[in-house]
Amino acid sequence: xxxxxxxxxxxxxxxxxxxxxxxxxxxxxxxxxxxxxxxxxxxxxxxxxxxxxxxxxxxxxxxxxxxxxxxxxxxxxxxxxxxxxxxxxxxxxxxxxxxxxxxxxxxxxxxxxxxxxxxxxxxxxxxxxxxxxxxxxxxxxxxxxxxxxxxxxxxxxxxxxxxxxxxxxxxxxxxxxxxxxxxxxxxxxxxxxxxxxxxxxxxxxxxxxxxxxxxxxxxxxxxxxxxxxxxxxxxxxxxxxxxxxxxxxxxxxxxxxxxxxxxxxxxxxxxxxxxxxxxxxxxxxxxxxxxxxxxxxxxxxxxxxxxxxxxxxxxxxxxxxxxxxxxxxxxxxxxxxxxxxxxxxxxxxxxxxxxxxxxxxxxxxxxxxxxxxxxxxxxxxxxxxxxxxxxxxxxxx
Amino acid sequence: xxxxxxxxxxxxxxxxxxxxxxxxxxxxxxxxxxxxxxxxxxxxxxxxxxxxxxxxxxxxxxxxxxxxxxxxxxxxxxxxxxxxxxxxxxxxxxxxxxxxxxxxxxxxxxxx
Numbered sequence: 001x002x003x004x005x006x007x008x009x010x011x012x013x014x015x016x017x018x019x020x021x022x023x024x025x026x027x028x029x030x031x032x033x034x035x036x037x038x039x040x041x042x043x044x045x046x047x048x049x050x051x052x053x054x055x056x057x058x059x060x061x062x063x064x065x066x067x068x069x070x071x072x073x074x075x076x077x078x079x080x081x082x083x084x085x086x087x088x089x090x091x092x093x094x095x096x097x098x099x100x101x102x103x104x105x106x107x108x109x110x111x112x113x114x115x116x117x118x119x120x121x122x123x124x125x126x127x128x129x130x131x132x133x134x135x136x137x138x139x140x141x142x143x144x145x146x147x148x149x150x151x152x153x154x155x156x157x158x159x160x161x162x163x164x165x166x167x168x169x170x171x172x173x174x175x176x177x178x179x180x181x182x183x184x185x186x187x188x189x190x191x192x193x194x195x196x197x198x199x200x201x202x203x204x205x206x207x208x209x210x211x212x213x214x215x216x217x218x219x220x221x222x223x224x225x226x227x228x229x230x231x232x233x234x235x236x237x238x239x240x241x242x243x244x245x246x247x248x249x250x251x252x253x254x255x256x257x258x259x260x261x262x263x264x265x266x267x268x269x270x271x272x273x274x275x276x277x278x279x280x281x282x283x284x285x286x287x288x289x290x291x292x293x294x295x296x297x298x299x300x301x302x303x304x305x306x307x308x309x310x311x312x313x314x315x316x317x318x319x320x321x322x323x324x325x326x327x328x329x330x331x332x333x334x335x336x337x338x339x340x341x342x343x344x345x346x347x348x349x350x351x352x353x354x355x356x357x358x359x360x361x362x363x364x365x366x367x368x369x370x371x372x373x374x375x376x377x378x379x380x381x382x383x384x385x386x387x388x389x390x391x392x393x394x395x396x397x
Numbered sequence: 398x399x400x401x402x403x404x405x406x407x408x409x410x411x412x413x414x415x416x417x418x419x420x421x422x423x424x425x426x427x428x429x430x431x432x433x434x435x436x437x438x439x440x441x442x443x444x445x446x447x448x449x450x451x452x453x454x455x456x457x458x459x460x461x462x463x464x465x466x467x468x469x470x471x472x473x474x475x476x477x478x479x480x481x482x483x484x485x486x487x488x489x490x491x492x493x494x495x496x497x498x499x500x501x502x503x504x505x506x507x508x509x
Contacts, residue, residue: 169479176477180499181408187502188416218499225479357485 037116037135041070043128045086057116057137059109070133075107090129098122098131106135115142151281152250158282162351169354172225179221183214233276233358240273240307240314241266247281248305251288260292261302270307273314274383275359280316283352283363287318287376290348294322294373309382313361316378324368333365356380400509402426403433403447403459404475409498413446416502422509430454434462441468444509449476449486457490464490473508475500 031051040049071079101119295301356363361380404410427433449456474492
């Protein structure tokens with residue numbers, strides 16, 4: 001070929017394609033095979049060439065756009081400035097987009113704007129300078145990015161709420177014991193003093209007031225507990241395979257450079273799971289992040305997620321190639337505030353376990369070591385066909 | 398007529414015994430299920446107050462053991478856990494009475 005990567009003139013000098021029409025036909029078939037939109041314009045921004053993909057992308061046919069200004073494919077704000085851009089480049093040779101490429105917005109015939117990735121090249125032809133624009137529709141990619149960002153934000157939010165819940169429950173439980181003792185002691189002493197007539201009035205009234213205050217503390221704890229307990233999972237049918245795929249995407253966000261081999265193995269024909277997808281996702285992503293942390297220093301770094309069913313349960317296993325869980329950490333692994341990580345509260349596994357249990361399932365660890373890494377098994381009950389959700393429990397006294 | 402208190406938290410156990418003694422009950426305390434099983438089984442006029450979250454053998458095992466006795470005492474289960482955790486601990490078993498901590502004298506005495 002003579003000049004530039006993409007000459008538009010009909011070339012008679014080449015010996016390989018002796019027939020000019022063959023060469024031209026070949027060029028057109030190449031252009032029309034391309035998945036990306038390709039537009040060629042002259043130095044006055046008039047459209048010379050417009051391929052099939054563009055027709056799909058913009059809704060105009062090639063005949064409709066030929067010879068017209070390329071601005072028609074742009075939203076108003078870009079269109080207004082485009083002539084200036086072209087002139088600036090022709091005058092100064094300063095490249096703003098040529099050879100660089102960037103994400104811009106395009107405009108369909110019906111007025112809708114959509115994101116594209118635009119790369120622009122230049123060709124010097126006997127007919128003058130021409131510019132080639134290659135446009136890739138990135139709506140799908142954008143949608144995925146947006147969905148992932150939303151899912152992650154939701155996950156972070158859920159983690160916060162659950163951390164508060166778990167902390168509330170832990171505090172309520174820990175404070176309950178001493179508070180129970182205090183109240184019983186006070187009630188015993190109050191009972192004793194009731195029978196002593198000679199006792200100073202102040203003494204009796206202070207005990208009375210102390211009992212009241214202890215009762216107030218107890219009511220605060222009860223309210224806190226009710227608040228924490230009323231959050232039940234929002235169950236709906238969940239496609240396990242889809243859910244886990246998304247978990248892999250979420251877990252790998254921001255960890256692209258760490259070269260950890262993430263894999264997923266899902267048994268065929270798994271039934272739909274009846275669960276709160278956000279909560280389950282939270283548990284799995286949390287387990288995966290722990291696993292990825294655990295393999296960081298290992299020579300072979302892999303995290304494998306698998307899903308299998310038993311007669312009654314679905315088991316999601318997160319297996320890593322790390323050194324396993326040290327035996328001394330195993331007994332307290334799922335207890336709140338027992339984590340060994342410097343960051344965070346050590347609530348991750350405690351929350352994960354209680355989320356699993358709220359679903360009627362459980363989270364169990366196979367600590368590994370010696371032979372291999374740890375495996376965390378998330379077990380969730382599968383409903384038999386036609387079976388309803390378990391009834392609300394009767395209120396206890 | 399004895400009230401047997403099986404509770405691992407020494408504060409709760411002692412306070413409970415003190416309060417019940419102050420209203421004229423005879424009490425016996427045990428820090429765990431194992432030591433409760435070592436003494437003579439309670440009679441049908443006795444009461445057993447058992448914490449569900451015992452270390453070692455659990456409160457639920459105490460309830461099952463008591464329910465198999467020929468002369469069954471009354472069983473009051475107590476717990477500081479959340480209602481979901483209590484469901485899991487009970488595992489389908491039932492106590493005559495289930496009280497949640499913090500315990501109030503009034504509610505407790507109603508069931509004695």
